Amino acid sequence: MTAPVLADPRRTSAPAVPSRPRRRVRTVVAAAVTIVVILAFWSVDITWSRLADLPAELVRYGWLMFSSPTWEKLPDALWQTWQSVQMAWVGTVLGVIVATPLSLVAARGFGPAWLRSILRFVFSTIRAVPEIIFAIIILSMTGLTPLTGALALAVNGIGTLGKWGYEAVEAVPAGPIEAARAAGGSPAQVLRWGVWPQATPVFLSFWLYRFEINVRSSAVLGLIGVGGIGDMLTTYTQYREWSTVGMLLIVVIVVTMTIDGISGRIRRRIMEGARVR
Template sequence: MTAPVLSRAPRTAVPATPHRPRRPARWVIGATVTVVVVLAFWSVDITWARLADLPSELVRYGWLMFSSPTWEKLPDALWQTWQSVQMAWVGTVLGILIATPLSLIAARGFGHAWLRAVLRFVFSTIRAVPEIIFAIIILSMTGLTPLTGALALAINGVGTLGKWGYEAVEAVPPGPIEAARAAGGSPVQVLRWGVWPQATPVFLSFWLYRFEINVRSSAVLGLIGVGGIGDMLTTYTQYREWSTVGMLLIVVIAVTMAIDGISGRIRRRIMEGARVR
């Protein structure tokens, strides 16, 4: 008798190790960025040896400003700070009134494609320009007044609030919107009943956050003479009255931190609701 022939299992082919993909575009971009950074450092006229003196100079000026602040100027500093807050508030309100309806139109599904493109381009262009540039342009019409700062903050706020607004509208769940449209609602009614109830907490949070930004920016706008605490900082820095400058910085930091803290708590309450004890 012949021995049975044992069948051998077929050998499975071992897959070849895939080659690492080549990404020449990534190398080109990395090399380009490196060259640009090196050229930027090389072309800037900076005395690098003076960087070693920076820590000691910071300590010296810190001592001049905060060792004995001039508290006699505190009433004037508080009044100018109040003007800065007013400037920020007016700029925020004007920005909200302009940006909110435009952001609703710029949202996908509520405006024509060409109109959305135009509005989004305008929002991007405004965001690319600092507030101080708008203030310098407005100076020729309104002069060195707090209104100039408020208008500059309002224009700049339109860019950020507009972008935040249409992104918030587009992030709304589609269920209520579809229900409003199925019921025969007009675009305005869909926005009123399908979008706004859900987007209101986000909009309120954005408005408060923009007010925080405007409070800080109003101090910077004061540097060009439109009033507020920044105007006092510029004046006393030019005369090198460091003790007064230190007192002004203390006021600015304290007021800004207080507004940020209050606004932050309000925003958390809006977004998260009341905490159950």
Template structure:
């Protein structure tokens, strides 16, 4: 018997590539906007070559011989910035937490949820510096102004993170609490909070880290703290003192971030088994 020759595979037919004129037009428009933005900006492009040498000169002025005689005052002002950040974080938590629970699907009326979510988005769109400028007309140039601005800014982020955390919990405990005849508050207490509390605590610590960095920026408008010192000594061009202040800011911020990050990992992952 003669063996049958293997059948030749049919030629692959490549489907025609779909044309997407809308996407192409979008990329063209974005490219034109970027190019026009670069060319219309009032930038002295010829000075870019001098930038590395200028940066090196100012780094030498700031960090070549830092003025450590101002260190005690710098530490005190840094402590005031941390206090400002802490008070702003606590106030933001007290305001945002109940609002975030109401904003979650299944725990608040739809119109209320829509209004609260819009408020959270609106607050996130405004920098804390703008809130501080508005508040200082009432409270004056005090650390309380910075703390209130940080609290208002924290409501936007903590509120959004909060209702997203509530909506992502497992539905089983919630259904069990409702089947047992629990009210909305009881369902939140026994069905939601035990699951969502580690996430909430992690968000709170992360917001404190953000507020520590933001408090230094708020000091630039004169509400106190290490940012106020940076503004003053930069205006007088005392670069050795500015360098020392920057070292203090970096060391304190990195230390707080490291401690907070370690605590957040412990909360989310639990204790490590040795």
């Protein structure tokens, strides 16, 4: 019986050392970003000496606004806030009506590739434009009315809800979809019975979240004169009636936080179900 041949440790090849990763691209990108940031600060006309006065100015204006708010204008502020909420609600509903069917078609596997590409490009383009730009374009046709703000919120919501929608459809488990197709269902039937029952909670959550965003955005749209609480804020800020501005800010904060809290609880209930006590 022959003895086993032992390997010579001197002839054993050493493990290959991985090559050191090249960081040239990362260094070039970091240098380019640094240069852009420096040029941006250098080109903007900023009086840097005034930054030291900023904390004191914030305290002074905070005292002017919140030391003695003008509560006599509260009824008018609540009415204007209600108009802003109505603007946000109408914009959300219109956005949902238009974006939901388009998002289903834009999902992978339910629409032709050319149409899917066009819809996704439209969604991306809409998201790149702020609501206030849409409002400025629309007001030339509808005038300075709350309808202008609602339409601007609706158009901007189409881009956001459309993207969220097709991503939610593509994240649905494939089992029910394959079962509906195996049963001979048409694309519309597959969407109705294989996709929609599973995606409904996600869609409802997205709609509520978009309503929260629109409530905050409606106050900003009021700055261009389409009505709502933002219109009052612009008017009293221009006249430097800081006590009234403080009261309006308190109303905006309280109403926005209340709507966010209620909507958040509803969304958690939809996504997580009732909590067992």
